[in-house]
Amino acid sequence: xxxxxxxxxxxxxxxxxxxxxxxxxxxxxxxxxxxxxxxxxxxxxxxxxxxxxxxxxxxxxxxxxxxxxxxxxxxxxxxxxxxxxxxxxxxxxxxxxxxxxxxxxxxxxxxxxxxxxxxxxxxxxxxxxxxxxxxxxxxxxxxxxxxxxxxxxxxxxxxxxxxxxxxxxxxxxxxxxxxxxxxxxxxxxxxxxxxxxxxxxxxxxxxxxxxxxxxxxxxxxxxxxxxxxxxxxxxxxxxxxxxxxxxxxxxxxxxxxxxxxxxxxxxxxxxxxxxxxxxxxxxxxxxxxxxxxxxxxxxxxxxxxxxxxxxxxxxxxxxxxxxxxxxxxxxxxxxxxxxxxxxxxxxxxxxxxxxxxxxxxxxxxxxxxxxxxxxxxxxxxxxxxxxxxxxxxxxxxxxxxxxxxxxxxxxxxxx
Numbered sequence: 001x002x003x004x005x006x007x008x009x010x011x012x013x014x015x016x017x018x019x020x021x022x023x024x025x026x027x028x029x030x031x032x033x034x035x036x037x038x039x040x041x042x043x044x045x046x047x048x049x050x051x052x053x054x055x056x057x058x059x060x061x062x063x064x065x066x067x068x069x070x071x072x073x074x075x076x077x078x079x080x081x082x083x084x085x086x087x088x089x090x091x092x093x094x095x096x097x098x099x100x101x102x103x104x105x106x107x108x109x110x111x112x113x114x115x116x117x118x119x120x121x122x123x124x125x126x127x128x129x130x131x132x133x134x135x136x137x138x139x140x141x142x143x144x145x146x147x148x149x150x151x152x153x154x155x156x157x158x159x160x161x162x163x164x165x166x167x168x169x170x171x172x173x174x175x176x177x178x179x180x181x182x183x184x185x186x187x188x189x190x191x192x193x194x195x196x197x198x199x200x201x202x203x204x205x206x207x208x209x210x211x212x213x214x215x216x217x218x219x220x221x222x223x224x225x226x227x228x229x230x231x232x233x234x235x236x237x238x239x240x241x242x243x244x245x246x247x248x249x250x251x252x253x254x255x256x257x258x259x260x261x262x263x264x265x266x267x268x269x270x271x272x273x274x275x276x277x278x279x280x281x282x283x284x285x286x287x288x289x290x291x292x293x294x295x296x297x298x299x300x301x302x303x304x305x306x307x308x309x310x311x312x313x314x315x316x317x318x319x320x321x322x323x324x325x326x327x328x329x330x331x332x333x334x335x336x337x338x339x340x341x342x343x344x345x346x347x348x349x350x351x352x353x354x355x356x357x358x359x360x361x362x363x364x365x366x367x368x369x370x371x372x373x374x375x376x377x378x379x380x381x382x383x384x385x386x387x388x389x390x391x392x393x394x395x396x397x398x399x400x401x402x403x404x405x406x407x408x409x410x411x412x413x414x415x
Contacts, residue, residue, distance in 0.1 A: 009140045010147050015193050016135040022189035023128070024151040024158075026086065029182025030121075031159020033093060034058075035266055036167055036175035037110060039259055042248040044107050048378070052370020055245040057111045059363030061119040062356040066126075070216055070352020073126040074345070079190050079200055082131075085124035086187045092117045093180035100173055122359065126352040129339070133347075134199030145339050146281035149332040154274050161270075164263020216349025219342075225406030226338055226350060228396065229293065233334050233354075234361045235392040236297050239385030240304045241327060241358075242365025244269060244320075249370075253378055255313045268317050269324035276325030280332045286340055290404040293333035294396050300326035301389045308382040331358065337407040 010016050041054045073081060092113045099105040129148070136144045163175045221227050243250070251262045280292070303322035310316055335354060342350040365385065372381035396403070 010136050010143045013136050013140075015195065016144065016147075018189050018192050019131065019135055020147060020151050022186035023148065024155050026182040026186035027152050027155035028158045028162070029179035030089075031155050031266075031270070032163040032166070032175045032182075033179035035160050035163040035262065036172040037096075037114065038246070038248050039167055039262060040105075040172045041107060041110060042252065044105075044110075048246070048249040048253075048373040049370045050107055051246045051248055052366040052368075052373075053111055054107075054114050055242075055366040055370075056363045057114040058118040059245070059359040059366075061115060062122045062359035062363075065119055065122045066352045066356030066360070069123045069355075070126045070349035072123070073130050073352065074347075074349060077201055078127040078130050079193065079195070081127040082124050083187045083190050085120045085127070086183045086190075088120035089117050089124075090180045090183040090187075092120070093176050093183070097173055097176050097180070100176075118359065122355060125355040125359075126349075129335075129351045129355075130347060131193070131195065131199060132339070134195045141340065142283075142286055142336050143281055145336040146277065146283075146332045149328060149335060150274065150277035150281050152277075155270075159270070160263050160266030164259055164267070167259050167263075216346060216353065219346050220350060220353055223341075223406070225290075225341060225403050228399065228403055229290075229334055229337065229407060230353060230357055232294065232297060232392060232396045233330070234357045235389055236300060236330065237357055237361025238365040238368075239382075239389040240297075240300050240323075240365075241362040242369055242385075243304055243307065243382055244323065244327070245362045245366045246370060249373065250308070250316075250378060254308070254311055255316055257313065261313070265317065265320050269320045272321035272324035273328040277328040277332055280329050280336075286336060286408050288408075289333040289337050290400060290407050293330055293337065294393065294400060294403075296326040296330035296333070297393045297396075298390065300330060301386050301393065305383060305386045308379045341407050 011020075037054065038051060041051050044050075096105075096110070096113050099109055132144050132148055133141060162178070166175050166178075220230060247265055248262055251257045251265060255261055257264075280289075300323055303319045303326060307316055307319035307323060310319070335351075338350050338354055339347060369378075369381050369385070
């Protein structure tokens with residue numbers, strides 16, 4: 001059964017404590033701002049399409065940038081790359097605040113700034129994750145990867161819980177200011193890390209960044225486990241996780257609630273995600289993670305169907321709790337499997353593609369659902385997506401016997 005030693009061993013390391021404190025602060029700020037900007041977009045337009053566009057603009061840069069970002073992270077100082085990306089994210093928050101305070105804010109400006117923020121986070125994601133193996137001894141790596149996702153979901157709980165009351169009392173500006181402060185703190189903590197140069201500095205290959213990016217794509221498609229797992233995760237992201245990226249229309253149109261209802265749903269989802277992530281974190285071993293990664297996809301599909309099919313708020317809260325737990329357990333399991341099975345020379349590029357999947361797939365789904373909702377309503381498009389995802393789950397589950405050995409071994413090479 002689960003052991004707390006997996007988490008305790010990680011947090012006993014000085015570098016890990018510094019790294020995760022910065023992570024939870026900046027990600028909390030990011031979620032505080034995300035809730036605020038989603039609500040502001042809904043208040044400005046009352047359009048499900050525009051809410052989907054804002055989510056799309058924040059997440060879509062990863063489609064183009066992620067392979068390049070991974071190649072860059074594999075060939076330069078990852079601490080400096082992370083800090084630069086975080087300063088860009090801080091700057092977009094400051095600009096957004098200035099536009100709101102001067103009364104010049106427009107939904108188009110919000111979309112542009114959301115795109116800039118998404119691009120910055122796309123570069124930061126593989127750079128930060130490549131540092132994780134250098135934070136702890138190798139035997140604690142599964143716990144370190146799980147704790148990385150757990151801190152994200154602690155933030156996912158804290159952010160909406162903070163943002164909802166702040167929006168109700170003072171509007172959206174203080175929430176956005178919290179995000180700027182969070183990214184500044186995270187950048188400062190990066191300078192305090194003491195890392196082996198081999199972990200901090202990537203290895204410059206003989207080819208160009210584009211060549212390295214394409215090499216990473218070829219590696220993933222040939223890997224017997226990583227490629228199929230990413231394909232399943234992409235389907236989950238587009239058809240299911242997109243719902244969590246555009247909550248305001250569901251809060252308003254399905255449940256007839258306002259900002260407090262949004263905070264309740266988002267906080268519940270984050271709290272359940274935190275609990276699910278903690279269970280995987282204290283589990284402390286790789287064996288069996290492939291079954292968890294795929295199995296949680298089915299749980300997420302059923303919970304998502306229940307969420308959009310009901311108009312009874314308590315049932316919606318229960319369903320979104322299941323969605324949060326399943327999303328986190330699926331994500332932690334996938335990321336741990338890829339980080340442990342990828343070749344060390346390819347880990348940055350593999351993780352950048354994982355980042356692309358987790359950001360771009362929900363963005364595409366949010367845009368499609370937002371547009372379809374204008375014609376078909378909120379429920380029918382998502383229920384169609386659930387059916388598609390269940391079909392992909394059945395296909396992946398049937399191949400689990402071949403996928404698990406390739407993913408749960410250590411540094412399995414692509415053929």
